[in-house]
Amino acid sequence: MMDDLKTRLKEMLTSGAIGxxxxxxxxxxxxxxxxxxxxTCPVFLxxxxxxxxxxxxxxxxxxLVTYLTKEEYKESGKxxxxxxxxxxxxxxxxxxxxxxDRKRLFIIGLTCKGVMAEKMGIDEGHLAGKCxxxxxxxxxxxxxxxxxxxxxxxxxxxxxxxxxxxxxISSDLEGFEKMPSEKRWAFWQNQFLKCLRCYACRSACxxxxxxxxxxxxxxxxxxxxxxxxxxxxxxxxVRAFHLTGRCVGCGECERVCPMGIPLMLINQKMIxxxxxxxxxxxxxxxxxxxxxxxxxxxxxxxxxx
Amino acid sequence: xxxxxxxxxxxxxxIKEETSDVKTFRLVFLDPLLxxxxxxxxxxxxxxxxxxxxxxxxxxxxxxxxHGFIECSVKRAGKVTQxxxxxxxxxxVGFRGPYGNHFPVEEMRKKDLVFVAGGIGLAPLRSLIxxxxxxxxxxxxxxxxxxxxxxxxxxxxxxxxxxxTRHDTYFIKTVDPGGETNDWDGKIGFVPLVMRDLDINPQxxxxxxxxxxxxxxxxVQGLDAMGFSPEKIITTxxxxxxxxxxxxxxxxxGHTYVCKDGPVFSFAEIQAMPAxx
Amino acid sequence: xxTTIETDxxxxxxxxxxxxxxxxxxxxxxxxxxxxxFAPVVQDGIKLYKQIESPEQINWGHGNCHRSLxxxxxxxxxxxxxxRQTRKGIQIETxxxxxxxxxxxxxxxxxxNALSITDKVFKWxxxxxxxxxxxENTLIIGVSCIQPEPFxxxxxxxxxPFDETGSDILLTETGKGIYHANIITEKGVALFERFKEHFTxxxxxxxxxxxAMLKDxxxxxxxxxxMQDIKTWLDKNFDHPVWEEIALGCIGCGTCxxxxxxxxxxxITDESRGYAGERLRNWDSCAFGHFTQMPAHQPRPLQWQxxxxxxxxxxxxxxxxxxxxxxxxxxxxxxxxxxxxxxxxVIQTLQKQIDLAETGPKTNKxx
Ligand SMILES: Cc1cc2nc3c(=O)[nH]c(=O)nc-3n(C[C@H](O)[C@H](O)[C@H](O)COP(=O)(O)OP(=O)(O)OC[C@H]3O[C@@H](n4cnc5c(N)ncnc54)[C@H](O)[C@@H]3O)c2cc1C
Ligand code: SF4
Ligand code: SF4
Ligand code: SF4
Ligand code: SF4
Ligand code: FES
Numbered sequence: 001m002m003d004d005l006k007t008r009l010k011e012m013l014t015s016g017a018i019g020x021x022x023x024x025x026x027x028x029x030x031x032x033x034x035x036x037x038x039x040t041c042p043v044f045l046x047x048x049x050x051x052x053x054x055x056x057x058x059x060x061x062x063x064l065v066t067y068l069t070k071e072e073y074k075e076s077g078k079x080x081x082x083x084x085x086x087x088x089x090x091x092x093x094x095x096x097x098x099x100x101d102r103k104r105l106f107i108i109g110l111t112c113k114g115v116m117a118e119k120m121g122i123d124e125g126h127l128a129g130k131c132x133x134x135x136x137x138x139x140x141x142x143x144x145x146x147x148x149x150x151x152x153x154x155x156x157x158x159x160x161x162x163x164x165x166x167x168x169i170s171s172d173l174e175g176f177e178k179m180p181s182e183k184r185w186a187f188w189q190n191q192f193l194k195c196l197r198c199y200a201c202r203s204a205c206x207x208x209x210x211x212x213x214x215x216x217x218x219x220x221x222x223x224x225x226x227x228x229x230x231x232x233x234x235x236x237x238v239r240a241f242h243l244t245g246r247c248v249g250c251g252e253c254e255r256v257c258p259m260g261i262p263l264m265l266i267n268q269k270m271i272x273x274x275x276x277x278x279x280x281x282x283x284x285x286x287x288x289x290x291x292x293x294x295x296x297x298x299x300x301x302x303x304x305x
Numbered sequence: 306x307x308x309x310x311x312x313x314x315x316x317x318x319x320i321k322e323e324t325s326d327v328k329t330f331r332l333v334f335l336d337p338l339l340x341x342x343x344x345x346x347x348x349x350x351x352x353x354x355x356x357x358x359x360x361x362x363x364x365x366x367x368x369x370x371x372h373g374f375i376e377c378s379v380k381r382a383g384k385v386t387q388x389x390x391x392x393x394x395x396x397x398v399g400f401r402g403p404y405g406n407h408f409p410v411e412e413m414r415k416k417d418l419v420f421v422a423g424g425i426g427l428a429p430l431r432s433l434i435x436x437x438x439x440x441x442x443x444x445x446x447x448x449x450x451x452x453x454x455x456x457x458x459x460x461x462x463x464x465x466x467x468x469x470t471r472h473d474t475y476f477i478k479t480v481d482p483g484g485e486t487n488d489w490d491g492k493i494g495f496v497p498l499v500m501r502d503l504d505i506n507p508q509x510x511x512x513x514x515x516x517x518x519x520x521x522x523x524x525v526q527g528l529d530a531m532g533f534s535p536e537k538i539i540t541t542x543x544x545x546x547x548x549x550x551x552x553x554x555x556x557x558x559g560h561t562y563v564c565k566d567g568p569v570f571s572f573a574e575i576q577a578m579p580a581x582x
Numbered sequence: 583x584x585t586t587i588e589t590d591x592x593x594x595x596x597x598x599x600x601x602x603x604x605x606x607x608x609x610x611x612x613x614x615x616x617x618x619x620f621a622p623v624v625q626d627g628i629k630l631y632k633q634i635e636s637p638e639q640i641n642w643g644h645g646n647c648h649r650s651l652x653x654x655x656x657x658x659x660x661x662x663x664x665x666r667q668t669r670k671g672i673q674i675e676t677x678x679x680x681x682x683x684x685x686x687x688x689x690x691x692x693x694x695n696a697l698s699i700t701d702k703v704f705k706w707x708x709x710x711x712x713x714x715x716x717x718e719n720t721l722i723i724g725v726s727c728i729q730p731e732p733f734x735x736x737x738x739x740x741x742x743p744f745d746e747t748g749s750d751i752l753l754t755e756t757g758k759g760i761y762h763a764n765i766i767t768e769k770g771v772a773l774f775e776r777f778k779e780h781f782t783x784x785x786x787x788x789x790x791x792x793x794a795m796l797k798d799x800x801x802x803x804x805x806x807x808x809m810q811d812i813k814t815w816l817d818k819n820f821d822h823p824v825w826e827e828i829a830l831g832c833i834g835c836g837t838c839x840x841x842x843x844x845x846x847x848x849x850i851t852d853e854s855r856g857y858a859g860e861r862l863r864n865w866d867s868c869a870f871g872h873f874t875q876m877p878a879h880q881p882r883p884l885q886w887q888x889x890x891x892x893x894x895x896x897x898x899x900x901x902x903x904x905x906x907x908x909x910x911x912x913x914x915x916x917x918x919x920x921x922x923x924x925x926x927x928v929i930q931t932l933q934k935q936i937d938l939a940e941t942g943p944k945t946n947k948x949x
Contacts, residue, residue: 030926032730032913034802041922044830062920066833072885120628120648121918190626196649196658196865200835204920216872218384225851226659226862256920258648258837260628306676308711310662310850310863314672335671354861356665356672357854382877397672518879545876547850550708553866554847554895555873558881559820560902565707579820581891582881 002056002156005108009080010048018106019077021045022067024060025053042067046076056082057158061115061128063250065090068100069209080106083150084115085143086130089248089283090206096290097246099209109145109153117166120260126166129264130251133168169249173268189229192236194259197227201239201253201263207246214238236266244270245291248283309550312354312399313339318374320394323460326381327425328390329366332398333374345369347410347433348541348569351402352549353377354385355392361385362546364568365403366428368435378428378460404549406569408433408539413511417445421524423452423496423516427460429541429568430515434468441473448475448505452496452520455484477503497523507532514540525572535573542567542575542582558582596746597765597774598784601753605780606761607637610687612777618684620654622647631686640688644729646912650843651693652700654686655716659864662712662850667857680715685773687723692736692910694724694748696843702904703846712863721769724749728795730803733913735926737803741910744796754792762792807929808936809897809907815936816898820890828931829889831921836867838915838923839892844900844908847873868892893928 012018025043028036040059045051065087067073083091088109094100114131117124127135136142139162145153176184199215202208215223215235223238224231247267254263274280277300280291319331332353334340347369354360361383367376381390392398410433418437422430437444449468453459459478468476478491479499485491492499497520505512512528514521521540528538544556544563551565559579561567613619614635621640623632628648629641649658666673701717704710727734727743736743746752750770753761762784765774774781839845849866853859866873868891874882882888900908909925916924 027922027924027927029916029924030735030804030930031732032734032803033732034804037732039922042831067831070833070885071883072830194626194628194630196840198836198840198867199870200833200837200920203833203835219387221384224853225849226853226864228659228862231659252920256835256837258841258918260626260648306678306680306711306715308662308676309708310712310861311674311676314674354852356667356861357852357859359852359861360850399672543876543879544881545874547848550710551706552703552708552710552846552848553850554703554868555866557891557895557899559894560899562903581820581887 002054002154005152005154006051006054008152009054010051012080012106013046013048013051017078018080019046020073021051021054021080021082022064022073023054023080023082023108024056024062024064026055044073054082056110056154056156058114058116058160058163059118059123060084060110060158061118061255063087063090063204063206063252065094065206066204066252068094068105069206078104078106080108082108082110083145084110084112085141085145086112086134086248086250088143088145088149090250092283092286093207093246093248093290094209095286096288102286107145107150107152109147109150111144111153111155111157112141113139113157114141114162116163118255120258124166126164127162128251129167129169129172130249132165133170169251169264169268170272172262173265173272176265188233191261192232193229195227195232195236195261196259197225197232197235198258200256200258201261204252204256205243206250206252207243207248214242236263240266240270243267245274245278245280246282247271309552310401310548312352312360312401314397315400317392317394317396317398320392323378323462324458326390327378327460329376329378329460330389330392330398331367331374331376332400334400335397340373343375345375345403346407347436348407348429349403349405350549350568351375351377351400351404352546353379353389354399354401355388356397356399358388359385360399360401360547361389362549364429364432364541366431368432368439370436370439378425378431380425401549405564405567408436408513408569409511410436413437414443415445415509417506417510418447419505419510419512419528420447420449420451421496421500421512421514421516421528422450423520424454424458425460426516426520427451428515430513431461431464433513438471438474445509446475447473448477448503450477450479450496450500450503452479452481452499452516453484454481456480456486456489458484495523496520497527500524500527505531507534507537510537512538514538535576536571538572539569540572540575541569544582597771598789599763599765599774599781600784600788601761601763601781603759603761605777606687606753609773609777609780610637610640610685613685616683618682620684620686621688631689642688642725644727645731646690646693646914648914649841650696650912650914651686651689651722652696652843652846654684654720655697655713656700656704656846656848656865659862660712661860662863664860665854665858677712680712681719684716684720685723686720687725689722689724689749690727690912691724691743691745691747691749691752692734692741692912693843694722695741695745696910696912697722697748699844699900699904699906699908699910700846702906706904721750721773722748724752726752726754726796728755728799730799731913731917733917734911735804735913736911737800738805738807738926738929739809739907739909739911740806742796743799743803744792754795756788756791756795760788762788804926808933811936812929812932813898813901815932815939816894819935820894822935824931824935825890826886828893828928829886829923832869832885832889832919832923833921834869834871834885834888835920836869837918837920838925839867839869840865841914841918843910843912843914844896868895889923897929 026038114127117128134141223234314335315332318333321329350364352360363377366378546556547553549564551562556563624641663674663676704713750767752764756762847866849864896908
């Protein structure tokens with residue numbers, strides 16, 4: 001199946017049907033003890049001779065949808081993009097928000113059985129928190145890329161046995177919420193004290209595409225720019241608000257944070273809240289209106305006090 | 306502890322509204338000693354701050370030969386410049402400087418000088434022009450060509466009149482087509498085009514050009530065609546600056562730090578830089 | 583421009599001593615009296631240089647802190663002064679914590695060496711007292727890497743896991759609980775004199791052991807890259823098409839620059855409430871678009887141009903200005919880049935370009 005895909009992509013590149021493939025590839029890296037390791041990372045291929053670099057394995061963690069809204073890739077012609085079933089949700093949100101032209105996109109839908117958790121550049125040796133709920137009893141992801149959404153669906157599953165499961169993000173959140181409020185407050189203080197305001201979380205997020213982020217605005221300056229505790233709290237609160245009803249739970253922000261701040265705790269809370277209150281799941285359907293642009297008479301209004 | 310980023314205080318002594326978005330501020334050091342002894346060279350810049358709003362970079366637009374105060378002309382462009390525009394006479398601002406290199410006044414002696422400025426680009430040239438006029442006899446023919454988008458956008462209107470009426474300067478003013486008024490007595494046309502018709506002899510002359518990037522580009526092309534060598538065409542570069550001291554790392558073009566090696570460069574120096582400005 | 587790259591700066595004749603872990607702890611306990619002590623501490627799953635109260639807090643494990651040593655001299659955020667508008671005018675107060683005596687223990691050689699690099703820019707004509715006063719008042723006890731991290735490549739840049747530059751004293755664990763101590767600078771000598779009784783003379787045996795260890799470690803690590811050749815190539819190839827390709831995938835997150843021990847870019851910003859406030863200096867990064875955004879002009883609108891700036895700055899511009907490479911091979915950027923961008927790979931790609939230029943077709947150079 002991967003071979004068929006590669007043949008097709010080569011043809012498409014040669015004929016000019018697509019201008020670039022954004023997918024996962026492997027590269028050899030140079031280690032301090034003299035050994036070489038293979039690392040899976042995003043690759044950007046515009047020559048047919050490079051297509052054989054594509055791989056699909058449990059280390060294909062990054063959500064490549066992020067690249068679709070970046071200036072640098074807008075001139076590349078039609079893009080063929082490798083998309084995990086969960087990443088598809090991010091495409092849906094971008095479609096809802098009119099940020100991408102589906103016609104400029106060739107979606108390579110992957111069939112998934114979970115990817116590894118990665119934090120601060122290190123493979124944690126177990127499944128990513130978001131995957132656990134997603135996998136069914138056979139170990140295959142319950143989310144799938146269907147042929148009407150993807151231009152081509154790759155049925156082949158990655159090789160390898162099921163890795164240890166690790167903790168599911170919802171149970172993390174549950175445990176966290178059981179803590180008394182002073183403890184939670186202290187927890188976030190400690191976490192946000194570390195935040196550098198490098199904004200890697202923002203750069204990696206497929207939903208953070210604003211040309212002028214409110215965090216960079218100077219007139220008025222809503223948010224302190226300095227990475228002190230107060231500024232950091234403000235930033236993270238604003239970040240959570242702006243992603244409510246939009247965050248698809250891909251976990252990229254937490255994965256890329258160089259300070260290992262568990263941002264998914266916040267995101268998951270917002271995801272749950274939106275679901276409980278409005279029955280809304282972001283990215284479920286490209287046709288649905290964005291949460292904050294719809295109003296129903298029976299919407300929960302208990303938060304207005 | 307005294308350190309590089311600690312500004313000295315200055316009081317706004319006078320504010321002059323030049324155009325709808327440019328004001329000239331006359332600033333005086335609070336410290337009487339500094340007020341007496343402060344020196345700078347034409348072309349240097351300063352970091353002026355509004356406490357609570359931040360710092361921004363401005364060239365010192367007054368002449369080094371004037372004493373007791375400095376002047377900066379500020380175009381409203383963002384946070385700090387807007388805050389400055391809201392200040393009143395008597396208010397206090399912070400000052401760090403003078404920073405950067407300066408116009409090569411010594412080398413310019415005995416030479417003809419051609420000043421070409423557009424819009425607020427006249428600010429740094431104003432400092433140099435008055436500097437040269439102060440010892441007028443040491444320079445050759447002085448030509449000043451100044452243009453703006455419209456009559457309303459001309460800065461230093463009174464000084465323009467002085468230059469116009471002086472017999473030792475040859476002054477030409479122009480506005481872009483459509484920017485003229487009924488009583489406009491200057492030329493109509495873009496600066497580089499107007500320059501073509503001037504009587505300029507590149508032999509033994511320096512051309513000093515300041516203004517928006519497009520104007521600089523075409524003016525330099527014109528000067529080149531007239532026979533000015535790139536070493537004799539002088540301009541200033543503008544990159545985003547924060548420290549002004551060669552530390553914060555944002556003003557570089559290649560290995561050149563505009564804040565320390567510049568902002569004054571000859572066109573020959575600019576040609577040697579990577580095209581990243 | 584042909585500039586040679588300096589690799590080592592030595593200060594005084596190094597003394598070779600020996601000290602036990604116990605004695606080190608004793609010295610630190612005593613130092614906590616009049617000094618602030620900073621050391622690697624693991625907390626919430628990350629390792630950072632933090633102020634400690636007692637030697638037990640120190641994490642002596644292999645590997646580097648997530649954030650580099652630079653933050654102790656050039657903090658992530660630091661008020662450069664506070665101001666108050668009073669009836670008498672504006673009152674400015676500068677920070678008062680810069681003259682405290684400080685000791686850092688357990689810093690890695692690459693981080694210490696990196697300070698000798700950042701020293702250059704902070705001393706460049708204008709002396710940056712904020713940074714330099716911290717430098718002046720801080721004594722650094724480095725610890726050699728006897729087990730480099732997977733992503734380290736200091737040797738590729740002609741540095742060594744036992745590099746002495748930047749440390750006042752360098753400890754190397756040559757046996758269980760036994761450290762070889764190089765007393766390197768005057769500050770180091772002063773500390774040694776004060777705690778003389780804790781040190782013994784290093785036996786020739788021990789010194790030999792140390793040398794053998796180093797040889798063994800270095801033999802496995804990457805061999806030196808031809809950085810001079812790379813510099814020469816960079817001198818001529820600002821406009822080379824390979825830049826766009828090299829940078830593909832970079833999301834401009836700034837991680838590589840924030841974690842880098844030699845990156846020193848900053849922003850200056852004001853924060854105020856009513857009549858009082860602060861001017862702060864905060865880390866900033868050339869990876870960000872707004873770093874160079876001017877009202878009507880942006881010299882580096884695309885990410886690959888910003889990526890090129892970072893590489894050029896490290897491997898060309900800094901050498902042009904200060905005769906040093908602005909990289910010590912600590913590996914932080916390569917291990918934490920969320921897009922898998924790898925500084926070593928960048929160097930290797932450039933090396934390939936050099937080989938191509940020598941053998942293959944000419945590239946479109948700009949004069
Ligand atoms: C050597 C030198 C000399 C100068 N001399 C003068 C002078 O004599 N007179 C003069 O008026 N000016 C001069 N300038 C320009 C002046 O420094 C700037 O206009 C000033 O710094 C603007 O500061 P600000 O705080 O008002 O603007 P800011 O609030 O910092 O921003 C200015 C503009 O940039 C845009 N901007 C900011 N951040 C971003 C972002 N992230 N993305 C997109 N857009 C953004 C905003 O839209 C805003 O309009 C000089 C500059 C230099 C380098
Ligand atoms: S990535 Fe982490 S350190 Fe960087 S701004 Fe986001 S939360 Fe802060
Ligand atoms: S906020 Fe984090 S989890 Fe949510 S979409 Fe953005 S990167 Fe993914
Ligand atoms: S860490 Fe990687 S993605 Fe982030 S700015 Fe650096 S090179 Fe780009
Ligand atoms: S560029 Fe990378 S390897 Fe080099 S010093 Fe900086 S973080 Fe370390
Ligand atoms: S303005 Fe800071 S380095 Fe030039």
